[in-house]
Amino acid sequence: MQFMKHLPSSCPACSEPLRIVRLKCAACETAVEGDFAFPALMQLPPAEQEFVLRFVLCSGSLKEMAREMGLSYPTVRNKLDDIIDHLKTLAHEPTR
Structure with a gap:
């Protein structure tokens, strides 16, 4: 089994949301700095x-996912409903 590293989205010390402050091109070294929020899915x-990825790869078929x-x-269906509720909560949180 291959394990993927996941980009942390919350602080390991205080659990507050992390922000993206710098992006850099690996090819030409161009960097962009600012204060960017993580997209909701991240x-x-x-x-x-992983569930959302599987859902998309199954063309949105819950029947196929269940199988x-x-x-x-x-x-x-309940897992999807929980994720939908979580995304709605994230969408209504104020950005910092």
Whole structure:
């Protein structure tokens, strides 16, 4: 099994949201600095990000996801509903 490193979106010391302050091109070294928020999908925990990725790769078919994951359709639907609620919460949080 291959493990992917996940970009942290919260501070390991105080758990507050991290901000992006610098982006750099690996090819030409151009850098952009500012104060940027993480996109909502990147603010989800890794397991929820993985679920969203699987959902897209299954063309949005919860029936197909349930089959692949070995779960019931209602269980998969509930997981999606939880992620939707989480994204709605993130969308209403004030940016810092």
